[in-house]
Amino acid sequence: MKKFFSIILAIGLAIFVTQSCNESDLLDLTNPNELSSETFYQTGEQALSAVNVIYNSFQTLGLYRRRYFFLNDLVSGEATGLGSLAGDMVQLEQRTFDGSNPAINEMWTALYRGVHRANLVIQNVPNTQNSITDEQRRQYLGEAQFLRAWFYFELVSVFGDVPMLLEPANDAVVAGVARTPRAQVFTQIITDLDQAEQNLPAKSQYPDADAGRATKGAAQALKGKVLLFQGEYGKAAGELEKVVASNEYALVDNYFDNFTEEGENNSESVFEIQFGSNTGGQWAADGGGNGDVTFRGQEYGFNAWRNVIPSERLQNEFEGADPRFSFTFYCPCDEFNGGANNLYSPSACPPPDGVNPVTPDDLCNWRKYQRYYRSASENTNSPINFNYLRYSDVLLMLAEAKAEAGDINGALALANEVRDRVGMPVYPTDAYPFSSKEEAIDAIFHERIVELAGEQVLYKDLLRRTEYYAEWVPQAQIPKHLLLPIPQSEIDNNENISNSDQNPGY
Numbered sequence: 001m002k003k004f005f006s007i008i009l010a011i012g013l014a015i016f017v018t019q020s021c022n023e024s025d026l027l028d029l030t031n032p033n034e035l036s037s038e039t040f041y042q043t044g045e046q047a048l049s050a051v052n053v054i055y056n057s058f059q060t061l062g063l064y065r066r067r068y069f070f071l072n073d074l075v076s077g078e079a080t081g082l083g084s085l086a087g088d089m090v091q092l093e094q095r096t097f098d099g100s101n102p103a104i105n106e107m108w109t110a111l112y113r114g115v116h117r118a119n120l121v122i123q124n125v126p127n128t129q130n131s132i133t134d135e136q137r138r139q140y141l142g143e144a145q146f147l148r149a150w151f152y153f154e155l156v157s158v159f160g161d162v163p164m165l166l167e168p169a170n171d172a173v174v175a176g177v178a179r180t181p182r183a184q185v186f187t188q189i190i191t192d193l194d195q196a197e198q199n200l201p202a203k204s205q206y207p208d209a210d211a212g213r214a215t216k217g218a219a220q221a222l223k224g225k226v227l228l229f230q231g232e233y234g235k236a237a238g239e240l241e242k243v244v245a246s247n248e249y250a251l252v253d254n255y256f257d258n259f260t261e262e263g264e265n266n267s268e269s270v271f272e273i274q275f276g277s278n279t280g281g282q283w284a285a286d287g288g289g290n291g292d293v294t295f296r297g298q299e300y301g302f303n304a305w306r307n308v309i310p311s312e313r314l315q316n317e318f319e320g321a322d323p324r325f326s327f328t329f330y331c332p333c334d335e336f337n338g339g340a341n342n343l344y345s346p347s348a349c350p351p352p353d354g355v356n357p358v359t360p361d362d363l364c365n366w367r368k369y370q371r372y373y374r375s376a377s378e379n380t381n382s383p384i385n386f387n388y389l390r391y392s393d394v395l396l397m398l399a400e401a402k403a404e405a406g407d408i409n410g411a412l413a414l415a416n417e418v419r420d421r422v423g424m425p426v427y428p429t430d431a432y433p434f435s436s437k438e439e440a441i442d443a444i445f446h447e448r449i450v451e452l453a454g455e456q457v458l459y460k461d462l463l464r465r466t467e468y469y470a471e472w473v474p475q476a477q478i479p480k481h482l483l484l485p486i487p488q489s490e491i492d493n494n495e496n497i498s499n500s501d502q503n504p505g506y
Contacts, residue, residue, distance in 0.1 A: 040124075041124035041125060041127065041128050042128065042129075042130055043128065043130045043131045043132065044128065044130070044131040044132030044133075044136055044137075045131060046128070047121070047124075047125045047128045047132060047136075047137070047140050048136075048140065050117070050120060050121045050124070050125070050140075051121055051125075051140045051143050051144060053117055054114060054117040054118050054121060054143070054144060054147045055147070055212075055213075055274070056292075057110055057111075057113055057114035057117060057147075057151070058114075058273045058274070059273075059274075059275065059292050059294075060110045060113070061106060061110070062106035062107045062108075062109050062110025062111070062113075063107065063110045063111070064273045064275075064294055064296075064386050065293075065294050065295060066294070066295045066299070067103045067106045067107050067110075068107060068456065069296055069299075069386070069456055070089055070092065070103060070299070070308070071092055071103050071104070071107060071459075072456035072458075072459045073308065073454065073456065073459075074089060074092040074093040074308070075092050075093075075095075075459055075473070075481075076458040076459035076462060076472070076473070077311055077313055077314070077458075077472045077473040078310065078311055078314045078453060078454060078458055079093070079308040079309070079310065079311060079314075079454075080093070080308060080309050080310070080311045080312070081093050081307065081308050082306060082307060082308065082309060084305060084306065084307050085307045085308060086307075088101050088102045088103050089103060089307070089308075094475060095473070095475045095476055095477065095481055097484075097485070098485055098488070098506050099485040099486055099487050099488035099490075099491065099502065099506055100487075100488045101485075101487075104484055104485065104487055105487040105488075105489055107154075108155070108159070108487045108490065109487075111151045111154055111155050112151075112155075112165075114147060114148075114150075114151040115148055115151045115152065115165060116165070116168060116169055118144045118145075118147050118148035118151065119148065119165060119166065119167055119168045119169075120168045121140060121141070121143075121144035122141060122144045122145065122148065122166075123167060123168055125137060125140050125141055125144070126141060138199040139199060139200060139201060141195075141199050142195070142196045142197075142198070142199025142200035142214065142219070143196075143200065143213060143214045145192040145193070145195045145196040145199065146192070146193065146196040146200065146214035146218060146219050146222070147214065148192050149188075149189045149190075149192035149193045149196065149219075149222065149226075150222065150388075152164070152185055152188065152189050152192075153189050153222070153225075153226055153229075155185075156182055156185040156186060156189070157229060157460055157463060158459075158460075158463070158483065158484045159483060159484055159486060159503070160179075160182050160483045160503060161179035161180060161181055161182050161185070162179060162180060162182075162185060162486075163176070163177035163178065163179055163180060163494070163496075163497070164177070164180035164184065164185050164188060165177055166188070176493070176494030176495050176496045176497065177494070177496060178496040178497060178501075179486075179497060179501060186226065186230060189226055190223060190226065190227075193219050193220075193222060193223040193226070194223070196214065196219040197216055197219040197220055197223070200214055200215055200216045200218075200219055201215060201216060202215060202216050202217060202246065202248055203215040203216075203217055203218075203248045203249070204248055211264075211265035211272075211274075212265060212272055212273075212274040212385075214271065215248075215270075215271075216246075217242075217243050217246055217248050217249065217270055218270050218271040218389060220239045220240070220242045220243050220246075221239070221240065221243050221270045221271070221389045221393075221394050222271070222389065223236075223239045224236045224237075224239035224240035224243070224394070224397055224398070224401075225389070225393075225397060227239060228397050228400065228401060228464070229460060229463075229464045231464070233400075233401040233404040233405060234401070234405060236397065236398075236401045237398060237401035237402060237405065240394055240397055240398040240401065241398065243270070243391075243394050244394065244395070244398065249267060249268060249269075249270060249391040249394070250267045250268065250391065251267075251268055251391055251392060251395075251417070251418070251421045252266050252267055252268045253421075255323070255324060255327050255421060255422050256327045256373075258387055258390060259327075259367075259368045259369050259384070259387075260373060260384065261371070261383055261384050261385075264384070264385045265385070267391075268390050268391045268392065269387065269389075269390065269391075270388075270389035270390060270391055270393075270394060271388045271389040272385045272386065272387055272388065272389075273385055273386040273387075273388055274292070274385055275292055275293055275294050275382065275383050275384060275385055275386070276292045276293070276383050292383075293380070293381040293382055293383055294382050294383075294384070294386070295380055295382070296369050296382055296384070296386075297369065297370055297371055297378040297379070297380075297382030297384065298378050298379055298380045298382065300365075300366040300369070300370065301365075301366075301370055301372070301377075301378030302330060302343065302358065302359050302365035302366075302372075303358060303372070303376065303377045303378060304377065304378040304379065306359070306365065308366075309363050309364065309365050309366065310328070310329050310364055310365070310366055310453075310454070313472065314449070314453060315329065315364060317446065317449050317450055317453075318450050319424070319429075319431070319450075321424070321425075322422070322424055322450060323422050323423060323424075324422055324450055324451065324453075325450075326367075327367065327368070328366075328367055328368050328450075328453050328454060329364045329365065329366065329367050330343055330364065330365045330366070330367045330370075330372065331343070331348075331364040331365070332344070332345040332348035332349035332359075332362050332364075333345075333348070333349035336372040336373065336376070337372060337373075337374065337375055337376040338373070338374055340376070341358075341376050342358075343358050343359065343365075344356075344357045344358050344359075345357050345358065345359050345361065345362040345363075346360065346361065346362060347362055348362035349362075366454060368453070368454045368455070369382070369384050369386070369454070371384065386455075386456075387455055388456075390452070390455075392418050392421075392451050392452070393448075393451075393452060393457065395414045395415075395417055395418055396414070396415065396418060396444055396447055396448050396451065396452075398414055399411040399412075399414035399415045399440075399444050399447075400441060400444045400445075400448075402414065403437055403440040403441050403444060404437070404441070406437060408434065408435070408436070408437065408440050411434075411440050411444065412427055412428075412434055412440070415427055415434075415443065415444055415447055418447060418451055419447065427443055428443075432446060445461070445465060445468060448461060449461075458472075463482060466478065466482065469481075469482075477505065479504070479505075480503075480504060480505030480506070481505075483503045483504075484503070485502060485503055485506035486501070486502055486503060486506075
């Protein structure tokens with residue numbers, strides 16, 4: 001008899017592990033693995049501890065510490081691997097992966113670990129009675145509902161039908177859970193977000209020390225994103241308009257402030273993945289350690305490992321005068337480290353006599369989420385947060401929903417708000433006339449690519465806008481690559497999923 005799938009084996013059916021939620025060090029936990037759900041969820045402090053650990057799932061190697069940005073950037077065609085890129089990552093870029101790919105397996109595991117932790121809170125926190133107010137109880141429950149919706153959206157959008165667990169794993173489900181129809185999972189995601197919206201405070205109601213927690217606006221924005229993914233444009237517009245009408249968010253004046261440590265959790269941030277100083281071993285970060293740093297700087301840094309660079313296709317998407325190009329990429333001759341250094345290259349920008357080139361070639365490199373704006377080098381301990389939802393994303397999603405409804409003028413105004421922030425000529429332009437629904441959608445898709453480049457947004461945009469997929473990723477096989485394969489480890493360990501249940505083509 002097979003045992004329950006690997007994500008449950010990985011966490012050993014424990015309640016959670018010792019680790020704080022984010023760089024605010026909201027709570028210092030003390031060996032909660034010795035406690036059971038029956039004895040732990042007694043006080044408000046314990047309930048908060050459990051919520052904090054759900055957020056820690058973002059900081060594991062399967063998600064934003066390492067695999068998540070690689071997987072999204074490579075399969076979307078935004079990133080190009082260099083010779084140092086590991087073989088399993090090369091598979092992602094070349095579309096030669098199958099269910100044995102470690103990156104896919106690790107992301108699946110991390111997402112289900114998050115689901116399990118959220119389920120524990122949803123089941124137990126409503127019964128917490130000591131040292132907790134009704135308002136706190138609702139907030140903690142809302143955070144867990146939002147986060148469970150996030151994990152399931154990540155799963156269902158790229159894997160299709162997935163096992164859906166709404167209660168903590170226990171002995172009754174060790175045999176495994178069959179794949180739940182995609183539509184049913186989406187329904188549950190919307191239900192969770194509806195409840196989270198009712199339970200969560202607005203962003204302005206949180207103290208600064210709680211920056212990064214899920215908010216009412218984040219629930220509304222994620223609901224809009226999920227509905228847009230499903231093609232429910234009218235409903236998506238309704239949710240996104242709530243975010244705009246809240247007056248809780250605004251575009252920051254300096255676009256690049258969204259990608260620096262100093263600019264974290266600013267007025268444009270709707271939901272941001274928190275990182276901070278290193279407090280534990282990076283490579284062991286499976287949710288059981290205390291590290292809260294990401295490898296993004298080291299992996300993508302031109303003066304570091306430089307495993308990937310921005311693809312030529314992505315660079316070519318930018319209009320010639322778009323300042324977001326230089327905010328997104330470093331190219332030969334660009335200054336870095338506060339102007340103290342130049343990015344010398346062999347021929348495009350040869351160094352002075354006696355100075356070695358910074359890069360061995362003349363290619364451009366990533367700038368977003370790199371610390372080169374203040375440093376000469378990168379390492380494995382980057383503390384810079386990731387934006388999952390920015391207000392500019394909300395505006396462009398709403399613009400797309402309005403365009404789909406035939407409101408070209410409404411869509412135009414929203415897209416131009418994003419362009420005006422960086423001083424770009426407003427639509428319509430010669431390249432993007434914006435005079436019909438089709439032209440408007442094409443312009444908005446372009447705007448999303450350049451505005452949100454390298455932010456792990458394009459992959460899902462391609463999955464829902466399949467007409468652009470082949471153009472962006474010529475090696476992709478449609479419809480096979482509209483889904484990732486179910487991890488082979490899941491099939492091997494779940495007696496209710498067999499090889500015949502694998503996604504088509506794998």
